[in-house]
Amino acid sequence: MSMFHKILIANRGEIALRIIRACKELGIKTVAVHSDVDSEALHVKIADESVCIGPAKSADSYLNIKAIISAAELTDADAIHPGYGFLSENAEFADVCEKCRITFIGPTPRNMRLMGDKITARQTVIKAGVPILPGTTDGVDSVDEAQQIAAEIGFPIIIKATAGGGGRGMKIVHSPASLPNAFAAARTEALAGFGNADVYIEKYCERPRHVEIQIMGDKHGNVIHLGERDCSIQRRHQKLIEEAPCSVLTAELRERMGNAAVAAAKSVSYASAGTVEFLLDKNMNFYFMEMNTRVQVEHPVTEMVTGIDIIKEQIRSAAGLPLRFKQEDIKIQGHSIECRVNAEDPVKFTPFPGKINGYHTPGGMGVRVDSAVYDQYTVLPHYDSMIAKLIVHAETREEAIKRMARALDEYIIEGIKTTIPFHRKIMANKDFIDGDIDTSFLENVIL
Ligand code: MV4
Numbered sequence: 001m002s003m004f005h006k007i008l009i010a011n012r013g014e015i016a017l018r019i020i021r022a023c024k025e026l027g028i029k030t031v032a033v034h035s036d037v038d039s040e041a042l043h044v045k046i047a048d049e050s051v052c053i054g055p056a057k058s059a060d061s062y063l064n065i066k067a068i069i070s071a072a073e074l075t076d077a078d079a080i081h082p083g084y085g086f087l088s089e090n091a092e093f094a095d096v097c098e099k100c101r102i103t104f105i106g107p108t109p110r111n112m113r114l115m116g117d118k119i120t121a122r123q124t125v126i127k128a129g130v131p132i133l134p135g136t137t138d139g140v141d142s143v144d145e146a147q148q149i150a151a152e153i154g155f156p157i158i159i160k161a162t163a164g165g166g167g168r169g170m171k172i173v174h175s176p177a178s179l180p181n182a183f184a185a186a187r188t189e190a191l192a193g194f195g196n197a198d199v200y201i202e203k204y205c206e207r208p209r210h211v212e213i214q215i216m217g218d219k220h221g222n223v224i225h226l227g228e229r230d231c232s233i234q235r236r237h238q239k240l241i242e243e244a245p246c247s248v249l250t251a252e253l254r255e256r257m258g259n260a261a262v263a264a265a266k267s268v269s270y271a272s273a274g275t276v277e278f279l280l281d282k283n284m285n286f287y288f289m290e291m292n293t294r295v296q297v298e299h300p301v302t303e304m305v306t307g308i309d310i311i312k313e314q315i316r317s318a319a320g321l322p323l324r325f326k327q328e329d330i331k332i333q334g335h336s337i338e339c340r341v342n343a344e345d346p347v348k349f350t351p352f353p354g355k356i357n358g359y360h361t362p363g364g365m366g367v368r369v370d371s372a373v374y375d376q377y378t379v380l381p382h383y384d385s386m387i388a389k390l391i392v393h394a395e396t397r398e399e400a401i402k403r404m405a406r407a408l409d410e411y412i413i414e415g416i417k418t419t420i421p422f423h424r425k426i427m428a429n430k431d432f433i434d435g436d437i438d439t440s441f442l443e444n445v446i447l
Pocket residue numbers: 133158165166167168202203204205206208209210231232234237279289290439
């Protein structure tokens with residue numbers, strides 16, 4: 001197999017730019033696609049070519065399979081990188097790419113379907129010996145059945161939609177009395193939200209950490225892991241701060257979690273970049289939650305501590321080249337933190353789009369800014385409010401926090417509100433500094 005000649009990037013914003021940069025370093029030509037309102041976007045300016053694929057509304061442009069395939073055919077692109085969000089986990093899109101002889105840079109449609117359905121994902125990883133929380137491995141169809149399972153595993157339980165994920169469509173239940181209503185609501189919401197009413201039950205794990213393992217596979221059967229990220233600092237299932245490594249993992253636990261993630265990936269012959277999400281409880285037990293079959297927003301913290309360019313490796317792997325690293329080559333060095341900078345009110349977290357008039361990015365040792373905004377750029381109301389990722393790397397966690405605080409102080413964005421002031425407060429928070437964090441951190445903290 002030989003390297004791609006030209007890649008179309010089916011995305012916008014910082015991730016489109018991130019992928020274009022990787023292509024340039026690999027000597028691959030790039031095609032940007034954009035909506036009507038995105039003609040001034042940086043990914044359009046920096047790509048070799050660009051194609052307008054439709055109006056502002058995502059459903060008509062960045063999610064428009066026909067328009068994107070047409071753009072690839074028009075420009076003679078031999079591969080498509082979907083980034084994250086949009087069509088990145090759409091198995092039908094990957095099917096269409098295959099039929100059109102365009103390489104989808106990501107997992108196979110089968111991988112996406114197996115992991116996209118959470119009940120199937122649970123069944124699949126159990127066979128691979130990956131630990132899961134007590135609960136069902138099939139859908140639960142009635143309140144009676146739900147009561148019986150709850151009695152067996154004990155309250156609290158959590159009811160999850162099989163077609164859900166990322167925190168949507170979940171109901172926590174603390175007692176038999178509240179189960180009937182929660183069960184009905186879970187099914188109704190699952191059907192309305194995902195077109196599939198199927199739900200399953202797990203024991204509810206209280207105040208866990210969200211720890212995920214980055215994995216990388218190739219088309220020769222090799223799968224390795226690049227260590228973990230702690231993504232416990234979230235608000236309404238939106239991650240705000242991520243770090244690598246997780247401050248409470250020992251080398252021994254990292255190896256066990258890494259091996260579990262690799263086993264899960266190997267069980268479906270996974271041959272791309274992916275992430276296996278775990279819950280880590282107070283007793284350092286870990287349990288499989290879900291697998292994300294895409295590159296994630298927070299991948300840079302792993303790049304900083306491993307020195308590996310995940311996007312370049314993923315592109316090489318999609319072209320059929322073998323991984324250039326063995327598990328024993330992977331060394332975790334230092335500590336990295338990422339703060340997501342959103343165009344939002346830093347207290348209410350409501351969107352705050354508008355024109356940037358005054359922009360200065362931080363720099364210096366160990367500072368990285370992944371962003372697609374610039375001075376005089378107008379942040380649009382039509383899309384995700386994340387406008388930049390500020391990433392730092394230092395020898396220790398303590399130094400990384402200080403470096404992040406310093407970089408946040410240097411970052412000037414005028415004309416709109418951003419979450420920078422929120423991040424400054426977190427970097428000064430004692431519990432955060434002590435590494436005393438879990439997924440309920442932002443519910444309990446007073447900023
Ligand atoms: C859980 C859980 C506790 N126990 N499952 C949220 C995202 C989705 N992937 C699954 N989620 C959870 N599943 C059991 N059995 C707690 C959460 C959860 C959570 C997980 C990770 C990060 C933040 C979270 C916030 C609330 C709930």
